[in-house]
Amino acid sequence: MDALWEAETAPVLWVQGWGDRLSLPFELVTELGSQTFIVLLLALVFWCVHAGTGARLFVAVVGSGVVNYLLKAVLFGARPYWFSPHVSARAVESSFGVPSGHAQSSTVLWGYLAVRSGRRGWIAAAAVLVALVCLSRVYLGVHFISDVLAGLLVGLAILWAVLRWEGRVLAWWRGLPTAAWVGCALAVCVLPCLAAALWQGLARPDWVAPADWTGAVPVDPAAASLTGLATVCGALLGGIVGFTVLHARGWYDAGGALTARAARFVLGVSVIVLIRVLDHLLLGGLTGSAEAVAEFAVYALIALWASLGAPETFLRSGLARRPDPLPTSPNGGSDTGATRE
Numbered sequence: 001m002d003a004l005w006e007a008e009t010a011p012v013l014w015v016q017g018w019g020d021r022l023s024l025p026f027e028l029v030t031e032l033g034s035q036t037f038i039v040l041l042l043a044l045v046f047w048c049v050h051a052g053t054g055a056r057l058f059v060a061v062v063g064s065g066v067v068n069y070l071l072k073a074v075l076f077g078a079r080p081y082w083f084s085p086h087v088s089a090r091a092v093e094s095s096f097g098v099p100s101g102h103a104q105s106s107t108v109l110w111g112y113l114a115v116r117s118g119r120r121g122w123i124a125a126a127a128v129l130v131a132l133v134c135l136s137r138v139y140l141g142v143h144f145i146s147d148v149l150a151g152l153l154v155g156l157a158i159l160w161a162v163l164r165w166e167g168r169v170l171a172w173w174r175g176l177p178t179a180a181w182v183g184c185a186l187a188v189c190v191l192p193c194l195a196a197a198l199w200q201g202l203a204r205p206d207w208v209a210p211a212d213w214t215g216a217v218p219v220d221p222a223a224a225s226l227t228g229l230a231t232v233c234g235a236l237l238g239g240i241v242g243f244t245v246l247h248a249r250g251w252y253d254a255g256g257a258l259t260a261r262a263a264r265f266v267l268g269v270s271v272i273v274l275i276r277v278l279d280h281l282l283l284g285g286l287t288g289s290a291e292a293v294a295e296f297a298v299y300a301l302i303a304l305w306a307s308l309g310a311p312e313t314f315l316r317s318g319l320a321r322r323p324d325p326l327p328t329s330p331n332g333g334s335d336t337g338a339t340r341e
Helices: 002-016 020-033 035-049 051-075 101-117 120-139 145-174 178-203 221-248 258-283 288-316
Strands: none
Touching: 002 120, 002 145, 020 035, 020 101, 020 120, 035 051, 035 101, 035 258, 035 288, 051 101, 051 145, 051 178, 051 221, 051 288, 101 120, 101 145, 120 145, 178 221, 178 288, 221 288, 258 288
16 A cells, blocks of 8 residues: 555645645535534434435435445555655644545435435536545545545445335334344444454554555544544444434434424534533543543434434424325335335
8 A cells, every 4th residue: 555655645745736725625525524514414414404314314424434434444645744754734633544534424325315405406506515525535635535536435335325225124124123133233334343453453453554644644543443433333232223223112203393394403513512512521541442442422312312302302392393194205204214215
């Protein structure tokens, strides 16, 4: 890989040579694939637009995040500004670089929304948006072109699988007894963390940056990658549990007056912010495996609130209602549940 990165350093420097005047535009564009933006958008869709589409989008995007961080944790890929001191670090990342998480998550997120819209114009716009996000990652010095291409390919594969199989998988999930779906959820969300930790412990114990990585390498990217994996695995577990329980309780309708939708969003996000503040105050000093376990639990709680606690609060406060019976479609008509067709 070092030979490939050496060859790719020149194109990164060429893109960065376009000038500092592009820093702000590309910093704004790259936020469209960031964790904070994605969390807010997923919450907006699920709470305020269409609950069924929002739930499916959540599982697709967060599940993609699990795949991405698992690959990062086992591939140990450098970032351009780690590899070469000549590359400017216009953004800073602590986890490994292969594949690009922004490229992958943007492909799944915007691709899913565009395809489900059924409008060719939206699909074209999504493609342009994803391309700009990918370019921003190269310009900021945090990804090689190969990282971005890998993220695109993995994202497209996940998007294709979701669009092709989501209906069948959800129908199968709906028929599982409680013990079975709980076991499946735990396996899907815990085993990747254990596998990555085992790989790092056995295959690359006491990892240190290679001597030819002469840039600004962070202190412990292996631990940061494991923590990132634990974060998305915890979020996926909380979301799966929340959506499944909410469906069993009758689901909820994300429609209603604009004021009610706005109130739901403000209330829901306020609780998420509170949890994050408490996390920072109480657990901010943790490192290594303790940090990973804590982040798994915190993001499981956040996702459980978003997928179950918030909707139930909306229902009980009169900000939302249960959907009409016999919903029709996941992307139109009645506001469908996460496990309904």
